[in-house]
Amino acid sequence: MKKIVLVDDMEIFNFIMVTSIKNVNPSFSVHDFTDPVRAFASLDEIAPDVVFLDLNMPIMDGWAFLDKMKEQNIKQKVYILTSSTSELDRQRSMEYGNVVQFLVKPVEEELLEKILQHGELVSEVE
Template sequence: MKLNTVCIIDDDPIFVYGTKVLLNYNSSFCSNIIVYENGKEALDDLRFMLKTNKEMPEVIFLDLNMPIINGWEFLDELKKMDLKKKIGVYVVSSSLDKMDEEKSRKYDMVIDFISKPLTANKLQQLLVATEGKSL
């Protein structure tokens, strides 16, 4: 199963670049990549997509520590949205705090917590796992 749209929400340009390279290299993962530098940009655009019946991303790679609206605030707002279909969220963080991983699991839309960096091997595992779940 190839995803149509994947969203990266992260303020680290090196992580964003590396993730885009991995996603583009593994062209069987997705067709489109949307990037936001913070949770506010992403929420504003997702709300617009919802309001205008545009296709929403199937998967989001979400950083926790960002300016303006962080990953936790983004998740809190996302769960309030009246989504027509589930968006799978992978929290991708450099946090070593086990509490962050535990907290992320309390959100229904979070599929997994991934420690940075995202690797080609991990991306392949996600592709296999995503094929087994209906988003």
Template sequence: MSNRLKIMLVDDQKMANFINKKLIAVTELAAEVIDYTLPEIALAEVEFQKPDVIFLDLNMPVINGWKFLDSLTEAKNFTKVVILTSSTSEIDREKAQNYTQVIDFLIKPLTKDIMLSLKSKLY
């Protein structure tokens, strides 16, 4: 399968982005990965970057994942979003279902198997 996906990682933890980039490379999930530790910059560049999918952390300073999703929705940007969180809150999981662009809700840290299982949702 030829891989042309472009993934945008948005997580305020540099290490989380580093690990996820490695997992994406190992599983050949995407052709291109761009990562941001400042969600406000990611949000400003989403239209320019045009990712196929955004891996979005929920718990971030300044703009959390929910505000990020609200901003995408207001901009009528329906890029697919995979929520990555360390929260096991059922409330968060239910809230995520209110956003049409959210295709998955995953608990960090991600693993190779989780990345491989995402392939079917992204292609």
């Protein structure tokens, strides 16, 4: 069973992602967090296969989350899931070895299925 962690300070985005992930495969275990500090503290216990991470959050933004993962040698796959369309953010995200892909919200279920069922890098539909 695949374990997934969602980190986004906006509850509605987590709700949409949980619904979409459950539509892809209801057996997936999804842990969603609006508090990135709590999410980070839970990584060890949950041991997710994949993390969907927002960038723009209060207290600890996505960059700080990634920096802490790097500092503590936590290697879970991370998909950036953000509303940012900044090319600079996209380029910066690739500086982290565990970032698989930079995705712009909202993510289509078809794209999620390719990521979660097949582990594929996928091209976003523009």
